[in-house]
Each structure stands twice: as structure tokens, then as C-alpha cells.
Amino acid sequence: MNGEKLIARYLSGNAEAGDQLVEIMSPPIWRVAWRYAGGNEADAQDIFHETFVKLLDRDAALLKRYDASRLPLEKYAAMIARSCALDFLRKRNRERRDAVMDSNTIQESGGGVEAWELELALNFLEDDEQRIIRAFYLQSLSAEEIAASLDMHAATVRRKKAQALEKMRKILEEK
Secondary structure, three states, X not given: OOHHHHHHHXXXXXXXXXXXXXXXXHHHHHHHHHHHOOOXXXXXXXXXXXXXXXXXXXXXXXXXXXXXXXXXXXXXXXXXXXXHHHHHHHHHHHHHHHHHHOOOEXXXXXXXXXXXXXXXXXXXXXXXXXXXXXXXXXXXXXXXXXXXXXXXOHHHXXXXXXXXXXXXXXXXXXX
């Protein structure tokens, strides 16, 4: 049965159709959730759950927008899961950043570097370097998590981090 017919049956109150939708959409949603959670099962479960909450909410607006002529139901579910995963990561990162930003001084190798000095040094970096440094140190993300959010390889993230830190070190030494 095609996705539009199944969704129509679900929207008309057919519980069996709802079970079939969950069965069809679960594998692609789980794959996306697992990938964006970086292998963290608790985060993957949160993303997985949030995706179904959005898909099957009271008015089922996302299901109503599904168009089988544009893409298969499984890919549509994966696309919604990706959006939920990115929202989840952004929210978690904001929470981490807010917790870290309460500190006025960052201690590094025994000597204090003032937050304003770090901000000044960050301003000399390229945009992607700034995002990587902030993600590593203010959001406590791994190279894999940053790579997923910036759509690049983890090795590239690590290389850019090392280059950015070297630039910042030189800038801070000149102060």
C-alpha cells in the first residue's frame, strides 16, 4: 500500500494503519537518530521519540503534507527525523553553552585567559573555525557530532580545530 493511502487510513482513525506507519517509518527514523546522536542511545531514543511526536501530533500536519509523488514515505520520515535531530542538538548545545558562559575566566595551563581575550582571538578565525572551536569548548561536542552538524568529516573537524587553536595561541601570545 502506498504511503498516502496508509496515511489517509490513519487520519480517518484506523489504528492498524497507524501501526503500519510506525512499522514502516521506524527503521529510517532510528538510523537517522542513531547517526546524529553519535551512538549515544539515550539521545537517539529522545530524537526517535520526538520525531514520532511531531509526525503523529494532534493535527498530524506533517503527515498531511506528505506527497508520495515527491519521495517515498521512508525518506520523508528520515527527513523529518533529521530535522528533529538537528533541533535536539541545537537545544542541547544551547543548554551547554549557557552553562559554560556563566564562567568569566577560562583557565588554561595554569594561567588565566580572560573570556574577552578569547572572544577577541575567536574573531580573527574563519567562520567554520569559530563554529568548531565554540562547539568543542563551549558546547562540549565531539568531533563526530560537530562533523554531523557541519556536514564534514570528523578528520576535517579535528584538523581545522588544531589550525584554529594554533592561530588563537599566536594571537593571545601577542597581547
